[in-house]
Amino acid sequence: MAGSDDERVAVCPGCGGKNPAGGTECDWCGRPFLSKGGRLRLTAWQVLSSLMLLGLIGAVAALAILNAGRALPPVRANVGTSTPVATLAPTPAVTPRVTAANAPTLTPAPLSQASAPTPAPSLPPAPPPTPEPTPTPQQQIARIFNTAGLGVWVHLQPGPQAPRARVLKEGTRVLLTGNDETIAARPWREIETEDHIVKGWVQGDFIQLLPPPP
Numbered sequence: 001m002a003g004s005d006d007e008r009v010a011v012c013p014g015c016g017g018k019n020p021a022g023g024t025e026c027d028w029c030g031r032p033f034l035s036k037g038g039r040l041r042l043t044a045w046q047v048l049s050s051l052m053l054l055g056l057i058g059a060v061a062a063l064a065i066l067n068a069g070r071a072l073p074p075v076r077a078n079v080g081t082s083t084p085v086a087t088l089a090p091t092p093a094v095t096p097r098v099t100a101a102n103a104p105t106l107t108p109a110p111l112s113q114a115s116a117p118t119p120a121p122s123l124p125p126a127p128p129p130t131p132e133p134t135p136t137p138q139q140q141i142a143r144i145f146n147t148a149g150l151g152v153w154v155h156l157q158p159g160p161q162a163p164r165a166r167v168l169k170e171g172t173r174v175l176l177t178g179n180d181e182t183i184a185a186r187p188w189r190e191i192e193t194e195d196h197i198v199k200g201w202v203q204g205d206f207i208q209l210l211p212p213p214p
Helices: 002-008 044-068
Strands: 010-013 018-020 140-144 152-155 164-168 173-183 186-193 199-201 207-209
Touching: 173 199, 173 207
Parallel strands: none
Antiparallel strands: 010 018, 140 173, 140 207, 152 164, 152 199, 173 186, 186 199
16 A cells, blocks of 8 residues: 555655656646656646747747848938928128229318317406405504404494494404494494495494504
8 A cells, every 4th residue: 555655646856745646747846757768747838838939039030030131221310300401501702802993082071060179168357356445544444352252233323222233253354433432431433344334333342453554
């Protein structure tokens, strides 16, 4: 019985796996079994796959032989465009020659009144210097002083209560008319500006006599 069981089991010589008797390949490693005569046991699908593989190889080799003598089509730069590109040829330009005989004569154009230089306007003559007023023999030259920079009021009449005309700044030159008055124990002197615009009375404490011009 043991011998009959061993004959029914096919042991794979590669992996040692036990397979049913009559199998063509190992169920464990997939190796084909050798027949008792030492030949491989080929199944029908193995023969068919081998034939298909050989046919595929033959077809590839035949295509390679047929296409060996054919030239490859040229590669087009503009894919999908069949309009040829026009080539523009440069046009030579003709330069005319100008000789001394036919050269145009340039005549200078006269200057128009708009482009003619405009003379500089003449400046008006300077006014003559204003001569200093010369006091009459009855008048003396004086100036306003001792006001602490505030100036002094010119009154229309002598006295501090008389109406006022205007203020004269300290250092203003005036002319004394020669009329003097004493009001509340204070001297008042009648003056007149050099331009003869202002005339009135100023307290004598704010008037300083100046030497006459040479």
